[in-house]
Amino acid sequence: GENVEQHPSTLSVQEGDSAVIKCTYSDSASNYFPWYKQELGKRPQLIIDIRSNVGEKKDQRIAVTLNKTAKHFSLHITETQPEDSAVYFCAATLPQGGSEKLVFGKGTKLTVNP
Amino acid sequence: NAGVMQNPRHLVRRRGQEARLRCSPVKGHSHVYWYRQLPEEGLKFMVYLQKENIIDESGMPKERFSAEFPKEGPSILRIQQVVRGDSAAYFCASSPLDTNYGYTFGSGTRLTVV
Numbered sequence: 001g002e003n004v005e006q007h008p009s010t011l012s013v014q015e016g017d018s019a020v021i022k023c024t025y026s027d028s029a030s031n032y033f034p035w036y037k038q039e040l041g042k043r044p045q046l047i048i049d050i051r052s053n054v055g056e057k058k059d060q061r062i063a064v065t066l067n068k069t070a071k072h073f074s075l076h077i078t079e080t081q082p083e084d085s086a087v088y089f090c091a092a093t094l095p096q097g098g099s100e101k102l103v104f105g106k107g108t109k110l111t112v113n114p
Numbered sequence: 115n116a117g118v119m120q121n122p123r124h125l126v127r128r129r130g131q132e133a134r135l136r137c138s139p140v141k142g143h144s145h146v147y148w149y150r151q152l153p154e155e156g157l158k159f160m161v162y163l164q165k166e167n168i169i170d171e172s173g174m175p176k177e178r179f180s181a182e183f184p185k186e187g188p189s190i191l192r193i194q195q196v197v198r199g200d201s202a203a204y205f206c207a208s209s210p211l212d213t214n215y216g217y218t219f220g221s222g223t224r225l226t227v228v
Contacts, residue, residue: 006156015116034216043205043219044157089156100209101147101170102217 002027002094006105014113019080021108023090024072031091033066033073034102038087047088048075082111116141118208118220119188126226127196135191135223139208142205146189148174148215151203160204163189175210 025033029090032051047076050057050064052072056062066073074086077084087109091102119138127133139146142162149157153220159173174181178196183189193200203224207217 035221043221045219046216049216086141100145101159101162101173102157104149105160 002030002092002103004090004092004103004105006090006108008108009106010109012109012111012113013080013081015082017080019084019087019110019112021075021110022072023074023092023105024070025092025103026071026072027092027094028068030094031062032093034050034091034093035064035075035098036089036091036104037106039087040086044089077110080110082112082114085110085112118143118206118218120204120206120220120223122223123221124224124226126228128228129197130195133193133196133200133225135158135193135204135206135225136188137191137206137208137220138188139206140210140218143208143210143218145209146183147207148189148191149205149207151205151222153202157205161189193225196225198227201225201227 006023031052035047036044037047038044048059048062048064050066057111061078063076087107089107090105093100093102120138130164146163148160151157161174161181162170166185178194180192189227205222206220209217
C-alpha cells in the first residue's frame with residue numbers, strides 16, 4: 001500500500017521568512033496530493049492540492065511542487081505570518097479497487113515567531 | 115450549504131461502554147471516510163463507505179468497531195466495549211460522487227474513555 005513520509009516534524013521560522021515542508025510517497029500510481037492545515041483543536045482544512053499531471057501550483061503565498069520521478073512533493077509558504085502557525089499534513093491518494101482513501105503524512109508543526 | 119456535520123463534538127465513555135459517532139456528509143456527497151487522530155499524530159484511515167456499502171474497511175480494527183452509511187440518515191461509527199486506547203479524535207470526511215478528490219472534513223468527535 002501507499003506510504004507517505006513527511007519532514008520535518010517541527011519547523012520554526014521568523015515572521016516574513018519562507019517555510020518548506022517535504023513529503024515522499026511510495027506508490028508511483030498515486031495521482032492526487034493535497035495539503036491540509038490543522039489548527040489546534042480544529043478540523044483539517046484543505047489549503048492546496050496538486051494532481052499528477054501538473055508540476056507546480058500556486059495560490060497567493062502558498063505553492064506546491066511535485067516531482068513524479070523522485071516521488072516527492074513539497075509545500076512552500078512565503079512571507080510567513082503568525083496565523084500560519086499550525087500543523088500541516090501532506091497526503092496522497094491511490095485509486096485502488098474502488099477505494100480512494102487518502103494516506104497522510106505524520107504532520108509538520110509550523111511555528112511562525114513574530 | 116452546511117459542511118460535514120459530526121456529533122457529538124465531545125463524548126466521554128467509561129471503559130466497556132459503547133460509543134456512537136455520527137457524521138452527516140455535505141449535501142450531495144455520497145462518499146464518507148472515517149479517520150482517527152491520536153494526540154500529536156497524523157490521520158489514520160479507518161473506513162470508506164458509500165450509501166449502504168462498505169468499500170474499504172482495511173484501517174478499521176476487526177473487533178469492536180463497525181461502521182454504516184444507511185440509505186437515509188447519517189453515517190455511524192460504532193465502538194463497542196471501549197478501552198482507554200480508543201481515546202482519540204475521530205474525523206469524518208465526505209466527497210462528491212463524480213470525484214473522490216477534495217475531501218471536506220467535519221469538526222471531529224473527541225472521544226475520551228475514562
